[in-house]
Amino acid sequence: MPAEEDLSRLHCRLDGLLEARGITLTALAEAVGVSLVNLSVLKNDRAKAIRFSTLIALCDALECQPGDLFEVRAHGTPGSPR
Amino acid sequence: MGSLTIRPQSTSRGDTIPLAILMLSGAGIATWTLASAAGRIAELVGGGPVRVRAQLAGTDAGARIAAGAPELPIEIETARLVVPDPTMTTVVPLVLEQVLLGLVVLIVIACLLAVAASIMRGRVFSSANTRLVGAAGAAALLGAWLVPLCATVGANDAIAQLLGSGLVGAVFVVEPFALVSIAFVVAIAITTFGVGDRLRRDTDGLV
Numbered sequence: 001m002p003a004e005e006d007l008s009r010l011h012c013r014l015d016g017l018l019e020a021r022g023i024t025l026t027a028l029a030e031a032v033g034v035s036l037v038n039l040s041v042l043k044n045d046r047a048k049a050i051r052f053s054t055l056i057a058l059c060d061a062l063e064c065q066p067g068d069l070f071e072v073r074a075h076g077t078p079g080s081p082r
Numbered sequence: 083m084g085s086l087t088i089r090p091q092s093t094s095r096g097d098t099i100p101l102a103i104l105m106l107s108g109a110g111i112a113t114w115t116l117a118s119a120a121g122r123i124a125e126l127v128g129g130g131p132v133r134v135r136a137q138l139a140g141t142d143a144g145a146r147i148a149a150g151a152p153e154l155p156i157e158i159e160t161a162r163l164v165v166p167d168p169t170m171t172t173v174v175p176l177v178l179e180q181v182l183l184g185l186v187v188l189i190v191i192a193c194l195l196a197v198a199a200s201i202m203r204g205r206v207f208s209s210a211n212t213r214l215v216g217a218a219g220a221a222a223l224l225g226a227w228l229v230p231l232c233a234t235v236g237a238n239d240a241i242a243q244l245l246g247s248g249l250v251g252a253v254f255v256v257e258p259f260a261l262v263s264i265a266f267v268v269a270i271a272i273t274t275f276g277v278g279d280r281l282r283r284d285t286d287g288l289v
Contacts, residue, residue, distance in 0.1 A: 034289065038289040039289070041287065041289055042289045046287065047287050047288070047289045048286060048287030048288065049285075049287060049288045049289070050288070050289050051288065051289070054289055
């Protein structure tokens with residue numbers, strides 16, 4: 001299991017995808033059936049894990065692949081505080 | 083790093099009402115127990131005759147069950163003795179019994195009220211709740227053993243005083259079934275809260 005600090009290297013690109021598709025976080029939450037609080041946690045890189053069901057629902061709603069949603073930043077890149 | 087636990091918005095009305103009733107009942111039981119313990123202590127240290135409940139194993143006696151009925155041979159299991167002038171060796175364990183009883187009830191109910199309040203705030207499993215359940219269980223187990231022990235020491239001394247001799251026919255009564263039952267319930271509760279807390283930590287930050 002990766003160390004706690006390594007998790008900050010995973011960045012969720014939800015912000016960019018929402019902007020590109022003109023969807024609000026609230027609308028996405030309704031579309032995928034995930035609470036706004038949880039989507040906000042994911043968007044702000046504070047999530048520690050994601051269910052496959054959530055990932056599939058997000059990819060379906062945003063018409064993208066998991067790789068479009070996440071990127072792993074290189075070591076030493078400042079990430080969002082967790 | 084702040085906690086990422088996503089708490090339930092709130093408990094439902096169906097959860098809240100029984101919990102509120104439980105909390106009120108707990109407060110009522112604690113108040114009643116403390117009041118009766120205080121009354122008993124006042125009776126014990128008051129200086130007058132003292133009633134002492136004694137477990138008498140298999141003591142034969144005769145009693146009229148109904149008015150006008152002939153005296154029947156009976157076997158006494160429990161009796162309430164009146165000690166006209168109790169000595170300190172009778173009074174001290176009986177006072178200690180009431181102090182321990184009050185203390186145990188207070189600790190158990192305070193811990194359970196804190197757990198119930200936490201549940202009402204939407205936080206069921208946490209390390210604090212696990213510790214509270216453990217503390218309540220330990221207090222209940224200790225009380226179930228120590229309170230009857232003090233009562234028996236006092237009762238034995240009362241019997242010895244009344245008979246003007248040593249220990250006769252009194253027994254130390256601790257219900258093994260009750261103790262084992264309490265231990266079982268406590269173990270199940272601690273395990274449940276412990277496992278729940280671990281699951282909560284494992285799913286912390288899961289979306």
